Amino acid sequence: MCIAMLFSLASGNSAYAAPKGKVIVIVANRMGMQQLLEIQVLKSELEKRGYAGLMNIRGSKGTSDVRSYASIGWGSRAYLDAEDVDIRTKDLLEQDVFKRRTAMEPMDINNIGINTIKAKALEGEYSVFPGMLGEELKNNGLGISVVGNADTDMEKVRYSALMAMDKDGNVPSGEIEDINKPDSRMPFGIATDYEKLKKYTQEYYEKSEVTIVELGDTYRLDAYRPYLNDKAYGIMQKNIYKSANDYIGYVLGSLASENDRVYVLAPHTRLADYKNYQRLAPIMIFDGEESGIAYSDTTRREGVIGNIDVAADILDYFGIRSELASGKPIEAKPKAAALSYLEKEYAKIASTYQVRIPALYTYAVFEMLLWISVFICIMKKDRVKSKYFNILSKSLQFTGVVPFVMLIEPAFGIVSKAWTVAFILAVSAVIYFVMRRTLKTDLDRLIFLSVLNGAGILCDAVLGQEMIKRSILGYDSIIGARYYGIGNEYMGILIGAALLGVSGLLQKGKIKKSAAAAILVVTMAILGFPKIGANVGGLITAATCFLLFVLKAYDVKIDFKRIILIGCFVVGVVVAMALLDIYVLGSKSHLAGAIQSIGEGGPQVIVQIIQRKIEMNYRLIGASIWSKVFIIALLIVGILFYRPFGILKTICSENPWLAKGWISIIVGSFVGFVVNDSGVVAAATSISFVIISALVLSMNKIVSEKTS
Structure with missing residues (x-):
């Protein structure tokens, strides 16, 4: 682990070449990777050069066409709706509307809804600067143009202007009106006039450093799909792809240098595709002889980037580093059989996304029902036979194996949803059977489960999080809440496992207090290290409950002064990690980005962060099954201290180290709930180590009393 951390320290930032030419962005909206590869010129070009990737399309508070377009151009997840966008051209009457609303001089293309957009942006979950790309290019003396539209016979769809506009809603040049032609055989009776598109593309390519081109037909085809049978759709698709192939071939072969x-x-x-859980959009980049798959530090996943990375990459091409962009530059990672790799990766991502919610919901409900059943049996202990307690104890311990198997499952490359579930159940059963045969006491088994889960998470984290990234208990690229590091689900498991593991080993006399403290320090460092665990909320949680455990281990009385000490320790650890990230590693993880945003935006950014966490937890309390898990666990533990009379108090007095571990985990659960975006998840997974061990030992106590 130490060697891996040293390698992480040694790896610096990627270097990016100075710009050599211009940038052309061809927008083919509402297409998947498979459809884009049906455009023959793209497939042929990728065989020689270029790098492809899958792009997260989320905006703020949800996903839509308009939010993804805006996020691409603004370099951060944007919050707006289609009705907020009103793109006008150089018509004098339309320019008058822009003047009246903004008191500013119009340009060739103007968004007269800019004031509404700015107001709406403040309601989003993220700090965003509307018009970031256009504004940064303008400030650096570079021109940008927009060509084309995706208009239908019912609405004007000109979202590409969102990518190019400056902070005032202006695009200095372009053509978004005189671009289409009537065609009764095409969606909505409209088709892109590709001869005009070529003409205007060349005209504005010569005038501007960045040219954004909207093909239009691909969007219209998908929007019109509900009105078509398969035959009509196939004919239109063939004609549209043929025209797109001709145009893209012109750009790549004749226009672009x-x-x-x-x-x-x-x-x-x-x-x-979206309804079928395939919710990542394709992107292809052609730049010199670069080839492979796309990669960015936003995701730290080969072949997967964020839509917010495109603007950052364009600016980086021109040597511009913008603090307004949340995204990171994109680079090409060499990869043999890149398209085949992306296809397999996408299949696994979609499968994980599809099975994640039902599998975790079933697991959580099973846990709750099992806990409640055990609790009822304990309350009615005189009426329950010992053999039923033994069955329930085994079932509880079996659930402790499942998170580890969910962690290692991606290493076996299973794509099928049914086989994924079957694998988890089968391997969990095998591990449990071996554990039962090998270890003789339940306390030994509880320690083993803690070590198994904790060591598994730490090893995977240090080795690049390749399993957590794909685990159904981890996180996924489609949701996009987190792309790398240790997610909140496994963060809670790691903290619970670490504390129960070291307290159990201390109870058994297997380790000394200094060794326990060292284990917790290493766990905390890995969890918070920007290039490994990268979990800020987890770092705060671990620093709090781990220090609490160490103080209790050395019999330090916890009073107001010690609480202040713990608070100072937590702040010191977080600041140290942030400084390490910003000035040494330069990886710009979540923590470094938050610190720099606070430095630039002031207290308002802190308020936004707190507000986002409160809103997220508030939504999850009502909607997430994990909130029920957390509440039930707290209720059961609380009641067991009093009924049956003194059973948990007796266990705590007989196992003082376990009691210290339990208290620390419970405190950590509350801290994790408060400081994380989805803190209720971390709270539930961590407190499960308290409830499982407390219930198992309580049943053992009851069975022992019955036997005696």
């Missing part, structure tokens, strides 16, 4: 960078991307997937 060898020094230019060309992006081909879809801000949103096809609606059919």
Whole structure:
């Protein structure tokens, strides 16, 4: 682990080449990777050069076309709705509307809804600067243009202007009106006039450093799909792909120089793909002879980037480092059979996303029902036979194996949802059977479960989190709440496992207090280290409850002064990690980004962070099954201290080290709940180590009394 951390320290930031030419962004909205590869010129070009990737399309507070377009251009997850966007052109009457609303001079293309958009942006979950890309290019003397639209016969769809506009809603040049032609055989009776599109693309390519081109037909095809049978859809699709192939071939083969960078991307997937849990959009980048798959520090996952990375990458191409962008530059990672790799990765991501909610819901409900059943049996202990307590004890211990198996399951490359569930159940049963045969006492088994889960999480974290990234108890690229490090589910498990493990080993006399403290320090360091665990809330939680345990281990009385000491220790640890990240590692993890945002935005950013955490936890308390798990665990533990009379108090007096561990875990659960975006998840998974061990030992006590 130490060697891996040293390698992480040694790895510096990626270097990016100075710009050599211009940038062209071709927007083919509502297409998946498979559909984009049906455009033959793209597939042929990727065989020679270029790098492809899958792009998270989330905006703030949800996913939509307009939010993804805006997030691409603003470099942060944007919050707005389609009705907020009103893109007008150089028509004099339309310019008058812009003047009236903004008291500013219009340009070629103007968003007269800019004031509404700015107001709406403040309601989002993230700090965002509307018009970031256009503003930064303007401030650096670089031009940007927009060509094309995705208009239908019912609405004007000109979201590409959101990508290019400056902070005032202006795009200095472009053509978004004179671009389509009537065609009764095409969706909505409208088709992109590709001869005009070529003409305007060349015109504005010569005028601007960045040209954004909306193909339009691909969006119209997907929007019109509900009105078509398969035959009509196939004919239209063939014609649209043929025209797109001709246009993209023109850009890559004739227009763009060898020094230019060309992006081909879809801000949103096809609606059919979205409903089928395939919710990552394709992106392809052609820049010189670079090849492989796309990668960015936003996700730290090969082949997966965020939509917020595109603007940061364009700015980086021109040597511009913007503090307004949350995204990170994109780079090419060499990869043999890149497209095959992306296909398999996408299949696993979609499978994990699809099975995640039902599997975790079932697991959580089973846990709760089992806990309640055990609790009722304990309350009615005189009427319950010892053999039923033994069965329930075994079932509780079996649930402790499942999180570890969920962690290692991705290493076996299973894609099928049914086989994933079958694997988890089968391997959990095998591990449990071996544990029962090998270890003789339940306390030994509880310690083993803690060590198994804790060591598994730590090893995977140090080795690159390849299993956590794909685990159904981890996180996934589609949700996009977290892309790397140790997520809140496994953070809670790690903290609970670490405290129960060391307290159990101390109770058995297997380790000394100094060794226990060292284990907790290493766990905390890995959990919070920006290039490994990268969990700020987990770092705060671990620093609090681990120090509490160490103080109790050395019989230090916890009074007001000690509480202040713990608070200072937590602040010191967090600040040290932030400084390490900003000035040594330069990895710009969540913590470093938050600290720098606070430095630039002041107290308002702190308020936004706190507000986001409160809103997230408030939503989860009402909606998440984990809130029920946490509440039931607290109720059961609380009642067991009093009924049956003194049973848990007796266990605590007989196992003082376990009691100290339990108290520390409970405190950690509350801290984790408060300081994390989805803190109720971490609280539930950590306190499960208290409830499982407390119930098992309580049943053992009852069975022992019955036997005697």
